[in-house]
Amino acid sequence: MTVGVCYFPEHWPRERWERDVEQMAEAGFSYVRMAEFSWSRIEPEPGEIELSWLEEAVSLIGDHGMEAVLCTPTATPPKWLVDKEPGILQEEPDGTTRQYGSRRHYCFNSPEYREQTRRIVSVMAERFADNPHVAGWQTDNEYGCHETIRCWCDDCAAAFREWLSDAYGDVESLNEAWGTTFWSQHLRSFDEVDPPRHTAAEHHPSRLLDYYRFSAESAVDYNAIHTELLREANDDWFVAHNFMGDFDSCDVYRFADDLDLITWDSYPTGFAQDRRPGAASADELRAGDPDQVGMNHDLYRGAKQQPFWVMEQQPGDVNWPPYAPQPGEGAMRLWAHHAVAHGADEVLYFRWRRCREGQEQYHAGLRKQDGSPDRGYRDADRTATELAELDLDPVDADVAVLHDYDNLWATSIQPHAPDWEYWTHMRQYYAALRARSVQADVVHPDWDLSGYDAIVAPALHLVDEELAGALESRVEDGAELLLTVRSGAKDTSNKLPDVPAPGPLADLVGATVDQHESVPEQLDRRVSYDGETYGYRTFAEWLAPDGATAVGSHVGGVGDGRAAVTEHEFGAGHVTYCGVWPESGLADAVVADMLERADVPHSERLPTGVRATQRDGYTWVTNFTSDPVAVTVPDDARWLVGGETVGAFDAAVYEGAAADLSLDQR
């Protein structure tokens, strides 16, 4: 387990590099990532390649016992290239061009850009093919950042028509799948389909869903240009990409087969502010939400079922969220431990030094702009020493949480409530598992689920017979399954089937959805479950049991007394259907009952912000709050890092099971 850093040698005078690299080595770093935005330095004039500076930086890194991770520089095509090929630029739905001047301004479907990509990637791959200090590559940088997965240009229009023709074969099949009789949308040929550009009212939901799928796959196709050329040059290299947190449009599962390593970029205090409804708490402003960050760790681990890397770890205050508070003392160390507990094998901090120019001057580095150590450096240095002691097996989870971008897209296309949000709904159940110290793999529903004792499937919206059959056989064999609102409501074309929800899941659930409603705060939002009354939010269903038992009911409102939660014995397992978006107390009660039935070891319910996470026989206690916690562990547990008192924003590690600890927050 090691720590590394992202470095931009091109931002600093050559005389400084040696000192920088020495200091990285002194801190015990292993990998240094470079070059992701350096095209204009690599090719200052068309066809004039200058790579000797990067070779020098790589040699220095190698001389100091570290390895380089290089990036293809395609996230920032230089000005001369944009002027030469203006067609590479992306377009908004209203036809506005996304101009040169920031980054990610190219279209994945531009034939000219694909050609230029082949050229620059080949040049770099060939130059470094025999370099012993390059361990692997990152393709491009954060596909889709700044909402750039989707583009509405003419190249995308042509590619979309081709994609539809491959998917449907003939246009009548498309008309049938989408349902184009509505609002006179019948199509006579694929040529009549455009990208969903600016319109008076909303677009057809089936067309939008296919456009989202097509756009995600365009990025995957584009990425394959990089992976092929890099592997051709040296197939010992790993090829990775750096994905983002709670990110809607870029589907990591579609990339998984073509990448050797999944990595992501973790900025906890930014995410707590800019991609979650509601205000961040004081502690979250200092350290983020461990379940928000943790769920992304588990997603990027689950996507390939293997250890992942954090390619960019927040190093201190950052420039892009609404506010940029200083992280809590020690938070940069806490985040790295938390990542390792969730299955990361490597954590690289972004960036080495605060930048003196350009858009990110208000973003910390591990070192200040004068080269002196900043708060993050001290944390990273300590973390590198602590992690160097550990050699860990991958995470082994008993529980799967099913996650699917198609469900995210379909429910966000028709949210049916202003505060419907797929990640947040999913996280309500995920947080209940995490509060009970249970490791969960976040996986796609098509994944082989045979290794899991319990499966949680939040808003499993688009369901076909095949998926229903796979879940049925898993439950028949003894798994516990928890389904939630909106499950089985639509087919995979984003259309209602001719039976009520949960559609093909009805036999398994032993109930159907009689009514659904979305509910603002002014209306009654209460249910009873196991003798207690709980609140819920946003979305509710009235269930009609048919074989299942109603174990929870609506209290008050027009649905008073109707079933809200059902339980159904099916073969050797059970299915719980929770027909409301539960408050955390209800999510905990339902999840804890499921864990009991599944015989999955779990702890007492931990307080918000404190988590215990088990990997390879070790447990990390991570405290994302400003209050110390006292931890009681079994007598034979051995502390490796820290001890019984885990301070504010602190992490401790013991050898022993997470399920066995108890906590007292002071």
Ligand code: GAL
């Ligand atoms: C990431 C990006 C980096 C840098 C960083 C700032 O999203 O990959 O290049 O912009 O954010 O926090």
